[in-house]
Amino acid sequence: MKHTIGTLCIITLFAIMLSAFLPIDTASADGSNADYTKEIVARLEDPQYTEAITLVQDVDVQDRSCIEIAGPEGHEKVLDLNGHTLSCKCVDNHGNFRLVDSVGGGVLVLNFDCLMNYGTLTVDGATIMKDGSGCVVINNWNGVFHLVSGHVCISPSPEGFDHALENRGGVCTIDGGVISGSIAIYGEAGKELYPVYAYDMAGNVIGSTGMRWHDGTLTINGGLIEGELQVWDTDVTITGGAIRGDAGGLEFRNAAGEFVTLLSPTYELHEDNGEIKRGYWDVSVDDWFYVPVQRLMDDGVLDYGEDGNFEPSDPLTRGQAAALLARACGAEVAEEVTEPPFLDVFSSTPYAKYINAGRRAGLLSGDGRGQFHPESAVTRQEFAVLVMNAVHKYGLELPAEAPGVAFQDEDAIAPWAREAALDGATHGLWQGSGGAFMPQQPISRAEGATILARLITSPPP
Numbered sequence: 001m002k003h004t005i006g007t008l009c010i011i012t013l014f015a016i017m018l019s020a021f022l023p024i025d026t027a028s029a030d031g032s033n034a035d036y037t038k039e040i041v042a043r044l045e046d047p048q049y050t051e052a053i054t055l056v057q058d059v060d061v062q063d064r065s066c067i068e069i070a071g072p073e074g075h076e077k078v079l080d081l082n083g084h085t086l087s088c089k090c091v092d093n094h095g096n097f098r099l100v101d102s103v104g105g106g107v108l109v110l111n112f113d114c115l116m117n118y119g120t121l122t123v124d125g126a127t128i129m130k131d132g133s134g135c136v137v138i139n140n141w142n143g144v145f146h147l148v149s150g151h152v153c154i155s156p157s158p159e160g161f162d163h164a165l166e167n168r169g170g171v172c173t174i175d176g177g178v179i180s181g182s183i184a185i186y187g188e189a190g191k192e193l194y195p196v197y198a199y200d201m202a203g204n205v206i207g208s209t210g211m212r213w214h215d216g217t218l219t220i221n222g223g224l225i226e227g228e229l230q231v232w233d234t235d236v237t238i239t240g241g242a243i244r245g246d247a248g249g250l251e252f253r254n255a256a257g258e259f260v261t262l263l264s265p266t267y268e269l270h271e272d273n274g275e276i277k278r279g280y281w282d283v284s285v286d287d288w289f290y291v292p293v294q295r296l297m298d299d300g301v302l303d304y305g306e307d308g309n310f311e312p313s314d315p316l317t318r319g320q321a322a323a324l325l326a327r328a329c330g331a332e333v334a335e336e337v338t339e340p341p342f343l344d345v346f347s348s349t350p351y352a353k354y355i356n357a358g359r360r361a362g363l364l365s366g367d368g369r370g371q372f373h374p375e376s377a378v379t380r381q382e383f384a385v386l387v388m389n390a391v392h393k394y395g396l397e398l399p400a401e402a403p404g405v406a407f408q409d410e411d412a413i414a415p416w417a418r419e420a421a422l423d424g425a426t427h428g429l430w431q432g433s434g435g436a437f438m439p440q441q442p443i444s445r446a447e448g449a450t451i452l453a454r455l456i457t458s459p460p461p
Contacts, residue, residue, distance in 0.1 A: 050213040052078040061088040071095035081106025091115040103124040117143040129153040141169035149178045154181040243327045280310035289443040289446040292453030301327040312446035319351035319374030326354040333357040342372040377442035381417035388420035398427040407437040
């Protein structure tokens, strides 16, 4: 399933708007709503307040320009949204601030400006969203931003200048959660970025450094980025997670400190022995077909398609099977199809060049009437014949024999496919289901990839 940028933002914002029309109890054990709001803000801004702050009702701070979060040096100030909404114009963090949500559904809504971080900001389970254009979180050169879990959320503007996270030379680490919107990472060493001011733990300006030059860093260990990753002259380490937008074909450092190039667009990222590997949106490490699919991707047998989805449960078409076999066998493929191999295969037909190569190599044939039916699902017995043809034509190495394999529906296998089906089963290429081969059933893309992966001799990932 595709993740749409900003969808969760819209849902969350709608829920907040809806709550305005529902009767709620604006008083609490702590007094009136106004008094409670003042108390919460006072605790957040008190540089000596050390206890965790847990909301017991929604808080709406619109009577001031910004909440200035401060805390004692070396102490972490914790705000638990506790399922409630904190609405304010903007937030400036100058301390060590952790935003959590122990119940779920809690949201920090910024109605005017962003959450500007000059200290240490940790988001663990909470949602931060921007109501309107602009950035959600800006991490300055002296800031440390850490997304453990939760959601940083913004809907993209038509101009494209909004960012869910903007890092201005600071340190960002993403271990989990979701960032809906683009990430902009600035870290241009030796270039003028912006004026920088020094603050004490109470948020007071104690001096200005003028123009500051600083390198930024970004580490992505997990989570999901639903948007572009824009990077300018900074160190980026990616060991996992997913980027479902454009990564610009930039060079990144992997976990081993080596440079790797991530093609654009970039989808699921997996680390293996210091190497970053791309994958499909709908294939995870927990799927039974993950290893064979990743193996075929590494060997160039599988490509990424147009949208990065593998669609493992979809039937494998005859055209797709021709392409997989040609790539797996290393068949000679001509880029141009000057003479269509079948009446229903044209130069514009998807996989036409592979179908042409497969026919010239003797791997596949048509229906006897000059047609190939490239968009039709390939049946299990048809795929068995294709695979065993590839084995014999290209000398692919078969797995060891496993004598005694038999199918209860062997008589249902077509005479022209029976030898291939039984031979492949003897070598463990397919096992059937419940003792049946089901020759007329379509084979899924995941099943087809798994079978082909057993014939590739390179080491598995």
